[in-house]
Amino acid sequence: MSLESFVEEARRIVGPRWVLVETWSLAGYAIDYWPLLVYRALRDPRGALSRGPAAAVLPGSEEEVAALLEAAQRFGVRLAVYAGGSGVLGGAVPDEGWVVLDVARLDWVDWFDEEAGIVDAGAGAPLAEVEGWLNRRGWTLRHYPQSLPEARIGGLVATRSTGQYSTGYGGIEERVKGLHAAVPGVGLVRVKPSPRRSVLPPLEQLFTGSEGLLGVITRVYLEALPLPECELRVHWRPGSFREALGEARSLAQRRLAPDLYRIYDEQEAPVALGVEGPAAIGVYEGPCRVARARLEAAAELISSRVEVEEGEGPASRWLRERFNVIASIARLLEIGLAFDTIEFSAPWGSAARVYEAARSAALSVEGVAYVGVHASHFYPSGVALYMTFAFDAGRLEEVYGAVWDRVMRAVSSAGGSISHHHGIGRMRLPYLKLELGEEGARLVARIKRALDPQGILRGFPL
Amino acid sequence: MESTAGDPERALRICAACPGICQYSCPVYRGSNLRSAAPHVLARIALAALQGSPGLGEALNLCVHCGECVRACPIHNDLPGALMAARARLAGEAGVVRVEARPLGGSGEPLVVASPIEPPGRAIDALSGWRLYWLPTREAVRAYWWGSRVEAQAPEGSTIIVEDLDFPREALEGLGRILYSPEALDALGLQWRPPGDSLIHVPCKAPEELRSRLRGLGEALEACSGAGGPLGLGMPEYAAQAASRLAREAGGRLVVTPCAWAALALRASGARACTFLETLWGCRG
Numbered sequence: 001m002s003l004e005s006f007v008e009e010a011r012r013i014v015g016p017r018w019v020l021v022e023t024w025s026l027a028g029y030a031i032d033y034w035p036l037l038v039y040r041a042l043r044d045p046r047g048a049l050s051r052g053p054a055a056a057v058l059p060g061s062e063e064e065v066a067a068l069l070e071a072a073q074r075f076g077v078r079l080a081v082y083a084g085g086s087g088v089l090g091g092a093v094p095d096e097g098w099v100v101l102d103v104a105r106l107d108w109v110d111w112f113d114e115e116a117g118i119v120d121a122g123a124g125a126p127l128a129e130v131e132g133w134l135n136r137r138g139w140t141l142r143h144y145p146q147s148l149p150e151a152r153i154g155g156l157v158a159t160r161s162t163g164q165y166s167t168g169y170g171g172i173e174e175r176v177k178g179l180h181a182a183v184p185g186v187g188l189v190r191v192k193p194s195p196r197r198s199v200l201p202p203l204e205q206l207f208t209g210s211e212g213l214l215g216v217i218t219r220v221y222l223e224a225l226p227l228p229e230c231e232l233r234v235h236w237r238p239g240s241f242r243e244a245l246g247e248a249r250s251l252a253q254r255r256l257a258p259d260l261y262r263i264y265d266e267q268e269a270p271v272a273l274g275v276e277g278p279a280a281i282g283v284y285e286g287p288c289r290v291a292r293a294r295l296e297a298a299a300e301l302i303s304s305r306v307e308v309e310e311g312e313g314p315a316s317r318w319l320r321e322r323f324n325v326i327a328s329i330a331r332l333l334e335i336g337l338a339f340d341t342i343e344f345s346a347p348w349g350s351a352a353r354v355y356e357a358a359r360s361a362a363l364s365v366e367g368v369a370y371v372g373v374h375a376s377h378f379y380p381s382g383v384a385l386y387m388t389f390a391f392d393a394g395r396l397e398e399v400y401g402a403v404w405d406r407v408m409r410a411v412s413s414a415g416g417s418i419s420h421h422h423g424i425g426r427m428r429l430p431y432l433k434l435e436l437g438e439e440g441a442r443l444v445a446r447i448k449r450a451l452d453p454q455g456i457l458r459g460f461p462l
Numbered sequence: 463m464e465s466t467a468g469d470p471e472r473a474l475r476i477c478a479a480c481p482g483i484c485q486y487s488c489p490v491y492r493g494s495n496l497r498s499a500a501p502h503v504l505a506r507i508a509l510a511a512l513q514g515s516p517g518l519g520e521a522l523n524l525c526v527h528c529g530e531c532v533r534a535c536p537i538h539n540d541l542p543g544a545l546m547a548a549r550a551r552l553a554g555e556a557g558v559v560r561v562e563a564r565p566l567g568g569s570g571e572p573l574v575v576a577s578p579i580e581p582p583g584r585a586i587d588a589l590s591g592w593r594l595y596w597l598p599t600r601e602a603v604r605a606y607w608w609g610s611r612v613e614a615q616a617p618e619g620s621t622i623i624v625e626d627l628d629f630p631r632e633a634l635e636g637l638g639r640i641l642y643s644p645e646a647l648d649a650l651g652l653q654w655r656p657p658g659d660s661l662i663h664v665p666c667k668a669p670e671e672l673r674s675r676l677r678g679l680g681e682a683l684e685a686c687s688g689a690g691g692p693l694g695l696g697m698p699e700y701a702a703q704a705a706s707r708l709a710r711e712a713g714g715r716l717v718v719t720p721c722a723w724a725a726l727a728l729r730a731s732g733a734r735a736c737t738f739l740e741t742l743w744g745c746r747g
Contacts, residue, residue, distance in 0.1 A: 017699065017703070020496075022517070022520070023516070023517030023518060024498055024507065024517055024518050024519075024520045024521035025496060025497075025498050025521070026498075027498060027503075027506075027507050027510065027515075027518055027521070028497035028498040028500065028503035028504075028506070028507065029497055031506070033481045033482075038478075038479060039479075041478065041506050041509075041510075042475055042478060042479060042509075044513075045478070045506060045509035045510035045512075045513055045515070046510045046513040046514065046515045048506075048510070049506060049507065049510040049515060049518070050510075050515065056497070058495055082497070085482075085497070086481055086482070102495070102497065104495040104497075105495050107495075124495075126486050128486060129486065147481065149481075149482070149483045149484075149485070149486070150481050150482045150483065150485060323483060323536070324483075324536035324537075325480075325481065325483070326476065326479075326480045326481075326483060326535065326536055326537055326539070327536060327537050329476070329479050329480065330476045330479070330537060330539075333475065333476065333479055
């Protein structure tokens with residue numbers, strides 16, 4: 001095992017300028033956007049940034065990625081794959097002595113098949129640039145996660161991300177039609193794009209959500225759609241969050257849910273939408289007549305009056321402000337509060353129970369000042385719930401872990417799934433068995449060992 | 463929320479807490495892919511450097527002070543201003559750097575070129591009828607970005623042509639008539655036309671009136687090269703990387719720029735680039 005030999009070999013593979021070893025060039029990799037690390041970095045920047053990797057390598061081609069994996073195996077070096085660093089659970093953070101493999105230079109975007117709307121994007125292509133490139137040509141991915149301004153394509157696929165329009169358009173897994181991934185000891189696996197195939201379990205889905213543990217995604221073939229002709233913004237006021245969940249079930253099961261659909265409990269509605277009490281907002285898209293017809297059919301299933309926004313309204317306000325997280329972060333910082341979010345999902349039969357259990361669990365931790373919940377992704381069989389909790393930043397270490405621990409256990413006990421779209425990262429690793437069971441967790445650990453027997457990709461955290 | 467102007471540490475903390483909403487607007491990060499250049503990451507590094515972390519201060523050269531991050535930030539947090547203050551604090555006691563115009567030759571009224579690039583001998587012929595001077599800006603600009611005050615000296619009654627958009631304008635006030643190079647070409651009565659296949663670079667630091675003039679001179683390439691500020695001097699290899707994005711946009715065509723730092727970085731990245739004045743003495747990139 002020799003880090004020095006790996007660095008020398010990496011310089012030969014990618015060129016000396018793309019191997020970073022200076023302290024100032026590595027410090028930024030010490031944290032991703034895991035709030036625990038971000039708040040620690042605010043309290044003790046020197047300490048937080050001193051835990052950077054031993055080196056960072058930025059390959060410029062897929063072949064270079066494969067060669068780097070081969071070199072890492074040869075020299076026994078562990079790699080942390082970095083693709084934007086917008087993850088919120090520490091999945092991109094290296095341990096001491098690891099090398100970061102940053103895919104930022106794999107940032108191309110082009111058509112693979114314009115007629116099919118299949119776009120060929122490098123793993124390092126920023127989502128915002130891919131979407132802008134498509135929009136200029138009349139197309140869209142309609143994949144708008146909160147991290148749209150920050151995320152890169154490979155990172156989104158590796159965490160099995162969803163977006164604000166995923167109720168209508170599905171998560172990233174539905175957009176991925178093929179991909180390339182470099183796998184230790186195997187080389188560059190090229191899964192060509194296909195609308196659907198039945199050739200054993202789909203390999204592209206093996207890497208979708210693999211969080212840099214099984215291989216390095218280098219290229220993704222994504223299915224785009226023509227930009228919608230019309231957009232109808234709506235809002236309404238359910239009597240309670242429980243009632244709103246009932247309406248959502250009814251709409252989702254009849255395929256009448258808005259393409260963008262969010263319901264807020266009475267704690268979060270004032271913060272997010274500026275209205276009192278529980279509230280729902282939505283956007284119907286598509287050909288104008290179809291969007292209008294879906295809205296009219298949906299309105300018949302909703303007990304309160306559905307308002308279509310011509311000008312300003314809660315939906316329009318939310319759409320305008322949706323990526324402006326820094327204003328809230330700054331406001332909270334200045335009054336000494338920190339915050340984080342926890343997302344989870346539940347089948348309809350247990351959704352209300354999971355909501356109550358998670359809320360109570362978070363509120364039971366001393367130091368928690370606020371808990372609000374919204375639901376933002378709806379399926380015929382269930383819903384994703386998204387909890388925001390704010391707490392005394394001065395008690396970060398005692399409060400943060402306690403909230404996560406109690407919420408994870410409460411969600412699982414009440415019948416929910418511990419994660420909907422943020423993935424596992426480092427924060428959720430201790431709770432993997434709650435979700436997959438003893439045997440399921442053993443199986444994923446075995447898959448990991450089969451694909452990466454030396455553990456060069458983030459070791460053996462499973 | 464109150465403005466962060468005048469409170470650099472607060473501006474750094476807010477930026478450090480952000481997921482990086484503005485990051486792809488930064489020409490240095492987007493052009494170089496250096497993680498440390500992403501504005502929110504740079505803010506974290508600056509905080510650590512101010513706490514005395516060894517080996518981090520150099521990263522503060524990575525901002526070119528183009529202001530793109532401030533424009534992209536939903537709350538317009540002034541990170542460049544905060545980094546300027548952080549650099550000054552890391553540098554310790556602010557100094558004064560004096561820079562003097564050096565005579566190059568020719569006769570007539572004094573004409574001073576303020577630029578990091580020394581005009582060659584043939585510049586004297588191209589600007590005949592003037593006594594030509596060079597005000598070397600390189601070291602003064604470096605000191606300026608690290609907190610020093612710059613004082614310039616030039617012959618009385620000079621006409622000063624500025625091709626360094628990073629050189630502090632206030633250091634030239636009172637020394638004579640100050641012109642940016644596109645203005646100077648007209649004012650000196652030179653019949654200047656853009657070379658055949660050229661693009662006119664409209665840099666991010668050009669004041670609005672200069673921008674309008676540049677747009678009227680030919681096909682405009684409006685983008686920050688990512689090469690100015692402390693980066694061009696402190697880390698020229700990364701300035702060249704940052705400029706490679708603009709070089710790709712130029713697609714092999716000659717870029718004529720009023721910013722000498724952009725010309726230097728574009729050339730280092732393999733692009734064809736000249737300043738306006740350089741085209742007078744035969745530069746074709």
